[in-house]
Amino acid sequence: MATLPSTRTAVPTAPDTASPSATPATPATPATYQIDPAASRVVFAIGLRLFFVKGSTVTGRFADVAGTITLDEQDPSTAQAAVTIGAASVDTRNARRDTHLRTADFFHVDQHPTLTFRSRRVEPVAPAEGRYRVADDLTLHGVTREVVLEAHYAPALGAGRDRRIALTLTAPLNRRDFEMAQNNPVFKVADDLTVTLTIEATRV
Secondary structure (H helix, E strand, O other): OOOOOOOOOOOOOOOOOOOHHOOOOOOOOOOOEEEHHHHHOEEEEEEEOOOOOOEEEEEEEEOOOOEEEEEOOOOHHEEEEEEEEEEEHOOOHHHHHHHHHHHOOOOOOOOOOOEEEEEEEEEEEEHHOEEEEEEEEEEEOOOOEEEEEEEEEEEOOOOOOHHHHEEEEEEEEEHHHHOOOOOOOOEEEEEEEEEEEEEEEOOO
């Protein structure tokens, strides 16, 4: 007996739109990180000369560091930061010198109790190596100037509120730019100094 041909028509298969490869990645959103004062520090180094004798380098730090960083981990160049430093926390391991630094000759902490960094822009230098250039407004001794810091960013570790980022930022400064021109006829303090911020911050 002859076999009749089938009258059923094949139904085309719809593309699998639920495939993982077809699902776009969810973009990261900026998160706020709180600076950990116990793990952060601001240090500086400045030259000191006795008459015409070869000088030495004085190093110091500020122990009082606070602030926040807003960061999109997929694009650190969009980060925003605000750092506040207590001027009275200056410490050069010399109590007499530290007392003098707090006076009107230098930081004048009674009138200018804080130093602040406010980020303006972040430029990638070598993102694969975590290197960026950060332009900040630095307010010191009541004077605000733009400064440029070389930054290294370590990717975040941990999860949730234990997530932590680490940053190191370094910049040259000239104290006369901030109207700190006082000097001593015996111990000559250099105008140029280097400041380094080592920051660790946890997710809020």
